[in-house]
Amino acid sequence: MNFVEFRKKWTPKIDQYLEEHLKQDIDDKKISQIMTYSVMAGGKRLRPLLFLATLDSLNKDITNSEVQIACGIELIHTYSLIHDDLPAMDNDDYRRGKLTSHKKWGEAEAILAGDALLPLGIQWISEGSKSYELVEIITSAVGPNGMVGGQYLDIDSTNNASVADDEVLIDRMEWLKTGCLIEACVKMGAVYAGADENSKTNLIKFADNFGRAYQIYDDLVDVVQTSKEAGKATHKDQENGKNNTLTILGIEQSRSELTKLITEAKANLASLNNEVLTGFLDLYQKVL
């Protein structure tokens, strides 16, 4: 099976699990509706698919439990988007072409929807895996030394000219904001499937390169795509005084850096010989 077939097979199952369980498992229908609104807003399910593809590369069967873990990751990703969009943070009105949660439901509701999605996501990962190790990987990836730490650095450095060219800080911020969670998807897959040391090392190297590539890709989408294509406001980073790899490297150097990371990531996967994981790298072609 190649990447396109894999995605076509599993995306509807992820969507179905998310929609069904957000409805069934949550007692209060209104908060369930608010959470569902953002989770079902048409995300690409990149992170859950990456977790499932890692299992596939290690010949681990995918059953309902593995889909539950994958969907737990998506809940956590969605929480991060809802909170990033808040007026006190990036103050975005649209996301994936729809009103953001606080614009649609109110600010308190959006904060609480995020606050509900995070623990529910961890709960799903714990229930699906029955592994405290997976819990440690995900909580550490999204905590103060991970995603939230990156978001904090972003807030702290926005419109701060003194760090505009601090390449180390910006690289660290972008890694924490997006790379960390992407790496965690692959790490959880490797640990859950009981990968041997060699495969685990290669997978984590792949995840590292894939995650770093994703940062650059995400910045490039902001300038290369129109807002209609991206489903959100683009060209916003510059207006908002956001410093990122792109503001340091420029478009062409960002593209060549991205190409280099893709080549390295492919090499990391050579011994696993898995078409599905390798296929994830095609995502980046549209900004190259």
Place this chain on the structure above:
Amino acid sequence: MNFVEFRKKWTPKIDQYLEEHLKQDIDDKKISQIMTYSVMAGGKRLRPLLFLATLDSLNKDITNSEVQIACGIELIHTYSLIHDDLPAMDNDDYRRGKLTSHKKWGEAEAILAGDALLPLGIQWISEGSKSYELVEIITSAVGPNGMVGGQYLDIDSTNNASVADDEVLIDRMEWLKTGCLIEACVKMGAVYAGADENSKTNLIKFADNFGRAYQIYDDLVDVVQTSKEAGKATHKDQENGKNNTLTILGIEQSRSELTKLITEAKANLASLNNEVLTGFLDLYQKVL
């Protein structure tokens, strides 16, 4: 050892663990400082002490790992306070006699401090216990069917005259907001210590009564204590159009309901014969 001695012994160890590890374990010094500000704002450490006392009642030794779990609970409790105080939520300027997080550091910073404390708290519980079962207890207690669900009902029912006398809804809201997490402390203790079925059942019944008593106590503090004693704005619930058990029962009936719950909670502990846990109920004397 009685409750007062137990509290005197373990409170400083909890405080020390929290302060040391929030400093050592968090890479970014600024977000560490913002998180520490709220965690070290002089809380009573009721929830971590309750977890440790449950272990004590089951003759389980308390070492560094158990303190780590206890402190994880306190991080999660602190996150909930920071988010409850936000302008979009209860909009409180003071908490425990100090400026609230958003007043001191800014709104984005307060949202992120909460967002960082929640996963870090779960991580500490997971690392300390190496038990996915404890992770399931805590995540389910603070998710949409627990604490956050209660906070949502609170937001949704505030200034809503149609639910002012809906006793079932208000009882449910208050249970979810505060009772659920309190119950989880005892449940985690019972599961972690491997309590036999009989002890576990009695402990959970105790936790249920103790948690319901805590709701009534907390509402009574709001009207009985001056704001100086309580360290926060009191008499606020009424001004804010908050509906709670007190607005339904009135002060005297709340007190007699509290007395009844204390008696039941004591009876639940009879077979365990543990002075420390029983001593927790003395907390409520100051509003009786």
